[in-house]
Amino acid sequence: MTRASVRRFLIALATASTLCLLLSDTGAAATAGPRPTTHRVVIDSLRFDPQLLTVKAGDTIVWVNHDPFPHTVTAEGKSFDSHEIAPGQSWKYTARKAGEFAYACMLHPTMKATLRVE
Amino acid sequence: MRMIGVVIATSLCLTTAAAAAEGPNDAQIAAIVVTANQVDIDAGRLAASRSHTKEVKEFAKRMIVDHTGVNKSAVELVTKLKVTPQDNPTSQSLKSGGDQNLRNLKGLGGAAFDKAYVDHEVAYHEQVLDAMDNVLIPGAKNQELKALLVKVRPAFVAHLEHAKRIQAPLAGKS
Numbered sequence: 001m002t003r004a005s006v007r008r009f010l011i012a013l014a015t016a017s018t019l020c021l022l023l024s025d026t027g028a029a030a031t032a033g034p035r036p037t038t039h040r041v042v043i044d045s046l047r048f049d050p051q052l053l054t055v056k057a058g059d060t061i062v063w064v065n066h067d068p069f070p071h072t073v074t075a076e077g078k079s080f081d082s083h084e085i086a087p088g089q090s091w092k093y094t095a096r097k098a099g100e101f102a103y104a105c106m107l108h109p110t111m112k113a114t115l116r117v118e
Numbered sequence: 119m120r121m122i123g124v125v126i127a128t129s130l131c132l133t134t135a136a137a138a139a140e141g142p143n144d145a146q147i148a149a150i151v152v153t154a155n156q157v158d159i160d161a162g163r164l165a166a167s168r169s170h171t172k173e174v175k176e177f178a179k180r181m182i183v184d185h186t187g188v189n190k191s192a193v194e195l196v197t198k199l200k201v202t203p204q205d206n207p208t209s210q211s212l213k214s215g216g217d218q219n220l221r222n223l224k225g226l227g228g229a230a231f232d233k234a235y236v237d238h239e240v241a242y243h244e245q246v247l248d249a250m251d252n253v254l255i256p257g258a259k260n261q262e263l264k265a266l267l268v269k270v271r272p273a274f275v276a277h278l279e280h281a282k283r284i285q286a287p288l289a290g291k292s
Contacts, residue, residue, distance in 0.1 A: 069187030
């Protein structure tokens, strides 16, 4: 084997083992638990629906604004805050931390709901 | 100020009673909805530029944004339904009441302005809710028009609560 072909062989070996590692990693992640899911909360007539949503840590929640004016999704203590969601638009949040989060619309404080992360 | 509230109340009640007897048609209801929103947008614009109180300016901005949104939906719907809003005694009295309110507010400043604007907003939202519940929602023939009124009603309730919340601290200031 020439020096150059040895080098090519080593590079190929290194690439193959890295790929194997990557593949086994994704394999492990896929079997570690249920896949994160996406939940939907509809904002309509100044109401969050559902009023109480329970999700698993890692899940994503999408708030969709069906009203003709903006709303916000703002947790007490601001652990999450959408800022203004325009009419017809949505806002996505991935819940990482377990707990019960009361939230409200800052523009219409009578609008309240709860997100429970398990 | 109180007198203005009474004027709005009386004109709305009178026209409400008249409309209930005959029943406004959908084209008239459309004109009432658009005028009611526009009147409040105009008052909000004046307050947003003239008031120096944070809470009053924020409330005024909310009125402009929300009522503009409601009117956009209303105009989109009537355009889709090919209904042309038709002027009627209720929409006319809303308009003249709105103009009178603006004339009164333009003569005021400072705490007196804030109080007059917010007092009027409380009276106005109470009267519009009354008209929605007794005339507009029960009277709307087209189901989409009725649905739109039902959908936006909670906004008027939230605005009334908001106005009342900022009204109390202003009461002793002028």
